[in-house]
Amino acid sequence: MTRLVLEGLRRTYGPTVAVDRVDLEVAQGELVALLGPSGCGKTTTLRMVAGFVAPTAGRILIGGKDVTSAPPYGRDTGMVFQGYALFPHMTVAENVGFGLEMRRVGRAERDTRIAEALRLVRLDGYGERRITQMSGGQQQRVALARALVVNPGVFLLDEPLSNLDARLRAEVRVEIRALQQRLGLTTLFVTHDQEEALTMADRMVVMDHGRVRQIGPPEELYERPADLFVAGFLGRCNTFRGRVESPGTFRAGAIALPCDGGTPGITSAMVVRPERVAIDRTTGRLPGRIAMVTYLGGLTDWHVQTDAGTVLVTRPTPTDGDALRHLAPGDPVHLDWSPAAGRLLPDENPTDPTTGVSA
Ligand SMILES: Nc1ncnc2c1ncn2[C@@H]1O[C@H](COP(=O)(O)OP(=O)(O)OP(=O)(O)O)[C@@H](O)[C@H]1O
Ligand SMILES: [Mg+2]
Incomplete structure (x- = not known):
């Protein structure tokens, strides 16, 4: 056929x-x-x-x-x-x-x-x-x-x-x-x-x-993008660089982040889609501060400054009464994601120390 x-x-x-x-x-x-x-x-x-x-x-x-x-x-x-x-x-x-x-x-x-x-x-x-x-x-x-x-x-x-x-x-x-x-x-x-x-x-x-x-x-x-190019070209993603510490844990500098399996010791990149990142005022493994809020109608983008770089979070715009409704620059928040959302990819440019958002 x-x-x-x-x-x-x-x-x-x-x-x-x-x-x-x-x-x-x-x-x-x-x-x-x-x-x-x-x-x-x-x-x-x-x-x-x-x-x-x-x-x-x-x-x-x-x-x-x-x-x-x-x-x-x-x-x-x-x-x-x-x-x-x-x-x-x-x-x-x-x-x-x-x-x-x-x-x-x-x-x-x-x-x-x-x-x-x-x-x-x-x-x-x-x-x-x-x-x-x-x-x-x-x-x-x-x-x-x-x-x-x-x-x-x-x-x-x-x-x-x-x-x-x-x-x-x-x-x-x-x-x-x-x-x-x-x-x-x-x-x-x-x-x-x-x-x-x-x-x-x-x-x-x-x-x-x-x-x-x-x-x-x-x-x-x-x-399941095969590499960083495909991940970055199709939609937006947060990219972290570092190494797998143990299966399910990725270390970017001083920060431990959840990742999808992995072989300890391998240096790699990890990508997380912004819609897979949970944001909360009090709980979550990655603390940070709001750097910017962009209202997109049905969705809202939060740019969060963390010790692992700026992380982009995209979620349905909170309704009245939701604790996230009036988040503003400077506010402390916590981010988290399930290990499955942290996809490990070969690092094509390991000398480049940048970590952060690509749109
Ligand atoms: N007739 C030509 N002579 C010389 N170089 C060419 C010729 N046609 C295409 N190229 C080159 O081949 C490459 C691929 O061109 P192509 O037109 O296939 O790109 P494309 O993916 O369609 O790009 P776009 O999205 O801008 O349309 C480019 O580097 C272009 O400069
Ligand atoms: Mg063309």
Whole structure:
């Protein structure tokens, strides 16, 4: 049932290694999100799959067929480009029909399929409009229709929501996911937005400097990141540096903190998600003082100064009568977490003594 296979995919530009030995399998109907910071090789990976960039090494298989050197129109892929890349001088219908024309689909069938694709993205009746007469969100739908109209075996999207405002983005996110599931489309979705990836993907691939750091379902990457890069890239975390004193106890300087198991003596890093930290006025293993309070509506962030560095705590905003309701800078508090919340990771930069919050 594997639809798309990337084997040892690599692309260099002179001395720049844009993509480095990427192995990935996407199952039929699965949505895999490629996530990573700017320049990590997401677009290059997608363009290699679509056939717009030739790999320096490696193979691409679609539906069991090696398409590594096939032209874009011989690959059974539909792509939504970063920034859409619509043709501004053409009408909506001409844009959507472009791939069909390239595939030499006859006029009558083309018109039927264009109308179908426009209906799919809820733009029926807009066919004769010029691209310049469409809003950003509508253009985004035209780009989706243009990719979908060819009934692609593999659907490729490169940051398709980045030009939309936050509200529309959240809406279209749900629409794309529903459409993808309804049509059972095998999809590779590029984004640098972790929330987008967490909410939409069956599995995620976190990339850094052309390489895959970790592949897995969203919960796994968030709860059990393989390294500090993945932990820090997906959501916020508190990072402590030190060593395991005994299984379940991590020593950061003079401070003993709960951790998830561990082998005594090993120097490592420990990460704790801010929502896993308990905060209380009187009890808890790690004493500190409030440095800053940030009200986020339903949630509140407390930055707490401790002997193990500044610790970020995120909890539902306390209601009236709750002892935490009026915590203010300078107030003493106690922090704690269950051992399972203190995840031990290899310390990639053991000479860096910093301990604290990364956002
Ligand atoms: N045509 C090119 N010539 C030279 N270098 C390139 C070319 N295309 C990409 N690169 C380089 O390859 C690396 C990966 O680029 P890529 O566009 O794949 O990143 P990305 O992850 O999509 O980033 P972003 O999130 O900013 O879109 C970057 O260092 C980039 O400068
Ligand atoms: Mg890109």
